[in-house]
Amino acid sequence: MAAVVKIAGVEKVYPLGKTEVRALSGIDLSIDEGEFTTIAGPSGCGKSTLLNLIGCMDIPTRGEVYIEGQPIAKLSDRELTRLRLEKLGFIFQSFNLIPVLTVFQNVEFPLLLQGRWTRAERQAKVTALLAEVDLLKQQQQRSSELSGGQRQRVAIARALVTNPRIVLADEPTANLDSATGERIIELMKNINKTHKTTFIFSTHDPQVMRQAGRIVRLKDGHVAAEQRS
């Protein structure tokens, strides 16, 4: 299986006043298509930083990140944005829906940004995903009227609607109770199986970790351990 994400000697240094913070120091990692990977580790170990780099929201200080073989360090903001839109999906800890929009519109949003779908195509795609996350009935509601679990399901639908190669989720269950969190991970896992989408997510929760096919443990900005189930 080909690596959809390849991380080679990546360092990330944040300037902090006059000093700097070394968030990542020398990470090498390769994630294959269809993997269901979790990044684990104590707070401040660099999970979010790593996910941001894979998510093309940031570029490494040193080293290179390859998305489907394409190096990102030299890409412009425009190209990175394009990459995010076409190949990546995002699920956030705080759901990050656009409050004024309905459930349907939130899910439709990335399709509109892509700008190449007819109304009927969009309708079909959004409805299919809403059915999958079981929110068809709520499609006309505002996201502010939904519960946390429902919101995160909307977010999952939004992340998947463009049919991305990789879905990134930074602590997707942190703001949910454990039962709901578990159902969200289960949903993600199902989609991973049926759609063959690569999932990379971070978590603190050992319960959640157990669901992952591969656990990458970070410590102080480098990979401390790795295990596959």
Added chain:
Amino acid sequence: MSSNIAQFRLIFAVALRNLWLDRLRTIIIGGLIGTGAFLAVIGLSLLLDVQASMRASITQSIAGDLQIYSAGAKDKLALFGGSGFMGRADIGSLPDFAPYRDAVLGHPNVAAFVPMGLDMAVLSRGNELDDAIDALRVALKAGDESIITGRVDQIKFQLDQVKLELAARRLLSSDQVEIDQQERDLARALAPEFFSQGKAIDEEHLQFLETKIAPLSGEKLPTYLQYIGTDIAAYRANFPKFKVIEGAALEPGQRGIMLSRKVREELLKNGVAKLFDKLHKRLVKRGGTISGDEENQRFATDLSKQYQQILSYLDRPNAEELSAKLTARGIKDDSPDLVQRLSHQVSAFLTVDDKNFSERYHWFYEHIAPKIKLYEVLPGQTITVRNYTRSGYIKTLPLKVHGIYNFDGLEDSDLAGVLNIMDLVSFRELYGQMTDASRKELEAMRAQVGMRDVKSEDAEAALFGDGGLASAAPSEAASETVGDVSSSNQALIVKPTLADFFDPAEVQNGLALNAAVRLKDPSQQNRTEAELRDKLDQGGYKVNIVDWQQASGIVGQFVNIVGGTLVFALSVIFLVAFVIINNSIIVGTLNRTREIGTMRAIGAQRSFIVTLFLAETGITGMLGAFSGAVAATAIILMAGRKGIPAANDVVTFIFSGPRLYPVIHWQVVTSVPLLITLFATLASIYAARHAAKVQPADATQEKE
């Protein structure tokens, strides 16, 4: 395609939501933009209205579309005033306008070229006693006993009034010796034997009255007349606003003057009538009151003191009749002496208040006005004007008043009414055009009176020194051109004798100071002006060419001044709007970092964010600007129905009438809000770009 529309709808929906969430900010910015649009629509509409009305009244009364005058001018041409009060502007001259005319008329868009000259002179005025003495002189020549008796009685009646005046003056004067002398003179005139010669009253007696007594009866101040001298045929053919309202029009080839109605009303009308008119306008037409209005009170007080202005015009029978009429209407007085009784009665009659004003006003015009001389000058009479010419001497010229005129639509405007119109030949004479012949003549006269130069202050003194509408001091007896050194000052006074008619060919060339150019297509004014400038320049003619707005002086600049003020006010408003819009977007961005970051993270380009913010100001601007424009339109419609009253004379001139009826200019109503919206949208580009700098990683910022 449909996806682009959907994307636009998405932006619209998000923008609307944000505007709604930030209602206060939206209202402030929208209100600011709306105010700007409101002011801009109203201001521009009125400006267009005023410009159109001013254009019509100025170009069709005096100015023409363009004015040409010498490049050697020291002052700017200001047809409706502008150069200092009482000042004579020096606008140079065109020694022979014919080549200028031929050059200008060669342009295909020029309809007419009308030579003109703008100047001012002093109108000599005598008092009523002077007039009565003159009338007696005429009667003596004719020799009709009964008329002579009537004239003598009129003089005696006026002498009675002078006696009363002199008694009053004694109380105020510090020079009792002078008053003694004056009373002795008066006593001689009042003595029964003074007029006892009847038919044989000699010139010595008349001159005694003229030199010693007439001056006691109050001098009228000499007054300035501003005038335009022009080729009357060309003028009347090209200036349709010129309307003769009394007498006859000045015809081509005739010498004389047309007095402006306003000039006659203001300067040459009986003082009582003038005050009655003024109060009538302020009380009846404008609905004011005397009590409680300081200015009206002042006019009313003035009026009550003006009985002399009525009495001095009456002879004894008329005075008796008026006294009886006043008694009959309840204004009684028991002084046995007629003059005393009537002055008390008239004083009482002229004491007006809010209750009796209207009735007294009408009574005055019905019963008193016919008995007195309402105007100092009537059409058909001849006035004498004198001017300190450019050649350094004083010229006196009699001018027949052919009629009284008005400019259509500018009847009430003082500014438009200051100009009188005379023929170009008389104008040149008063201007003091130097021909070779006249230069020689003047040299000879100077040699004769032993003068080398004339000091200007002496000339000024001589200009005002001696009054007399019809009274000519004996030493100045008009005959052929003569030089004269008056005893009190050392100025040369020249009295040319001119025929009443001239060959109209004389005004087809020769001296003019300026010229009006009328265009066939006024919308091409700017182009034609530039082309004429080039043409005259190439022909070697050194001239100033100005458009009607500049030519009419300060008032003509009004449109530009108001336009400038409007632009300035709008600039301030939009500067404030600009700052507030940018500021509020930048501050708002802080609260919306997560939302912007999320959009960026899931694939929205920076341009999408920029568009979103521009849409927000665009929508706010659109709502505000169109509301403002709609409100302005409503106000204009309302104002258009009733008209905006002109608050004062300058505004009357600007409105070209007592009221301005604004109309809706659709191009203004539609384009102003569009432009303002565009401006507001563009003005927010900086802030929108700032917002688009939010990083995708900021989506995870914990806030909300």
